[in-house]
Amino acid sequence: MATILKGKPVADQIKADMMAKIEEYKEKGIQAKVAIVRVGARPDDLSYENRVLKNCAAIGMESQVVELPLDITQEDFMAELKKVNDDPKVHGILVFRPLPKQLDAAAISDALDPRKDIDSMNPVNVSKLFFDDMTGIAPCTPEACIAVLKHYGYDLKGKNVVIVNRSMVLGRPLAMLFLHEHATVTVCHSRTVDLPSVCRNADIVVTGIGRGKFFGPEYFSEKNVVVDVGINPDGDSICGDADFEKAEPIVSAITPVPGGIGTITSMILLQHVVKGMEMQVK
Numbered sequence: 001m002a003t004i005l006k007g008k009p010v011a012d013q014i015k016a017d018m019m020a021k022i023e024e025y026k027e028k029g030i031q032a033k034v035a036i037v038r039v040g041a042r043p044d045d046l047s048y049e050n051r052v053l054k055n056c057a058a059i060g061m062e063s064q065v066v067e068l069p070l071d072i073t074q075e076d077f078m079a080e081l082k083k084v085n086d087d088p089k090v091h092g093i094l095v096f097r098p099l100p101k102q103l104d105a106a107a108i109s110d111a112l113d114p115r116k117d118i119d120s121m122n123p124v125n126v127s128k129l130f131f132d133d134m135t136g137i138a139p140c141t142p143e144a145c146i147a148v149l150k151h152y153g154y155d156l157k158g159k160n161v162v163i164v165n166r167s168m169v170l171g172r173p174l175a176m177l178f179l180h181e182h183a184t185v186t187v188c189h190s191r192t193v194d195l196p197s198v199c200r201n202a203d204i205v206v207t208g209i210g211r212g213k214f215f216g217p218e219y220f221s222e223k224n225v226v227v228d229v230g231i232n233p234d235g236d237s238i239c240g241d242a243d244f245e246k247a248e249p250i251v252s253a254i255t256p257v258p259g260g261i262g263t264i265t266s267m268i269l270l271q272h273v274v275k276g277m278e279m280q281v282k
């Protein structure tokens with residue numbers, strides 16, 4: 001029977017730490033604030049936005065939504081972005097993606113103040129991470145993976161970690177975070193040979209390929225701690241990339257889906273606003 005590494009206690013701890021910090025700054029007359037920049041009104045974006053706004057309200061963080069028309073030009077978008085970028089009362093900016101085709105996503109990432117870049121899109125933040133400089137803002141999901149393991153007391157030093165994903169939002173930045181913790185990292189992908197045996201031999205396996213219940217019992221052994229990043233539709237609910245029912249009796253520990261990494265990721269996003277505020281208000 002595996003230990004279930006639930007996300008809620010981790011998220012609750014992050015939330016409590018953040019609330020203390022927000023309160024501390026409030027006493028100095030500074031109110032933590034996030035701006036959401038949304039183009040159009042896609043149902044996915046609106047429900048994500050509602051969750052972010054609800055989380056902000058729960059921790060005493062102010063929020064602002066900048067809603068822009070779907071046919072906005074690059075010039076007008078940049079002008080709107082500049083307003084929140086230059087506003088000293090805004091400490092973090094979340095630009096919803098994907099952006100419409102007429103907008104230049106790379107130019108928009110470049111224009112974001114790196115200290116307000118809570119989703120880690122700006123090249124300064126990407127580069128800092130790859131130079132092992134932890135003063136930048138790392139992507140939320142990789143940070144959530146490290147946070148869950150640390151919260152449950154795992155020492156990452158010298159551990160053999162297998163990450164099944166090599167994207168810029170997950171596998172590559174996560175490899176940097178694990179290296180920072182002195183783990184030995186193997187990054188796998190669709191051309192990896194004999195993935196089941198590579199996974200079975202790891203101390204920590206991160207699954208993030210986006211295929212529901214793909215990782216069956218042949219991928220696991222009793223030494224594995226499994227961090228499941230996958231979010232896949234499963235009837236009325238969601239499931240991870242690991243086949244939880246089959247993996248749980250084999251492995252040492254596993255994060256559930258739902259109720260695992262996703263729960264932590266949303267708190268890390270707001271934690272980045274607080275980190276940005278600390279960098280901006282000296």
Ligand code: NAP
Nearest residue numbers: 141165166167170189190208209210229230231261262265
């Ligand atoms: P992505 O860009 O499509 O990357 C998928 C990765 O999985 C690629 O590296 C791909 O290899 C690899 N892959 C695909 N099929 C494979 C297979 N059969 N065997 C081995 N590797 C395989 O996706 P992403 O944006 O990184 O997201 C991945 C997953 O993470 C999705 O399920 C997404 O929902 C989830 N996610 C979760 C959170 C969260 O907060 N929990 C946040 C973001 C994303 P190649 O490079 O060779 O193609």
